Amino acid sequence: MNVFAISALGGVLIGLSSVLLMAMLGRVAGISGIAGGLVSTRASGDRAWRVAFVVGLILAPLLLLALRGDNGVASPDAGLLKLAIAGLLVGVGTRIGGGCTSGHGVCGIARLSPRSFVATTIFIAFGIGVVFAVRHLGWGGQ
């Protein structure tokens, strides 16, 4: 199988996960929402399933390590300040914007949500813009 077919298969698994979560728990598989809900200051009696989901996420590379000797994870190539700022932006942005690549990009678009189409277009555009600026305009001293 070529890499694009495998990638598509990966997408199908993500889709199956989303469908499973909706079928069983009635929840959108938006990671920023699921995990973000764990740090929410609102008193929440529904933390357990969120923890379970995130545990599942983290278990996946460990399972892969056991099965094929490789957890498939690569370390980001960036300094500490860049990592910290990027993390903050991703956190604040996904919270304010109400979703991320899974919540808006997959689940929202799958539901034909206009909000999600707009959000996805915007964050992909900015992602492309930043990479262009860093790699081709020399921003950030790269």
Added chain:
Amino acid sequence: MSNLFALLAGLLFGLGLDLGGMTKPAIVLGFLDVAGAWNPQLLFVMAGAVLTTAGGYVLVLRRSHPLLDGNFRLPTTRNIDMPLVVGASLFGIGWGLIGYCPGPALASLAAASPKTFLFVATMMLGWWLGERLTRRCA
């Protein structure tokens, strides 16, 4: 029972992220690098994910409620507002800096890299901060 299915869903999701190459920031950045050596892998991941979810949702949402809960929790906001636009912009910038979005970042904690811990820590701080901000301006 719900927690078991949530765990299973998370596991499936993580496996999908791996097959899609999303736990490798370089692959994600390669997708965003349209002016350079463009890597379309993510496009195939998105296509597979969206099509599967769309089809599955059509079937699942026909029911009156999910199997283990009383209600489907679907977003009710409809309008395209400033928080959506600003939020998506900030997220996109953060995503483009490292190539991490929430899912892959969390899954990558499995490799126990200090860099990933740092990113996830500030991401969680960002979630907390974002919630305070939206409450203040609401």
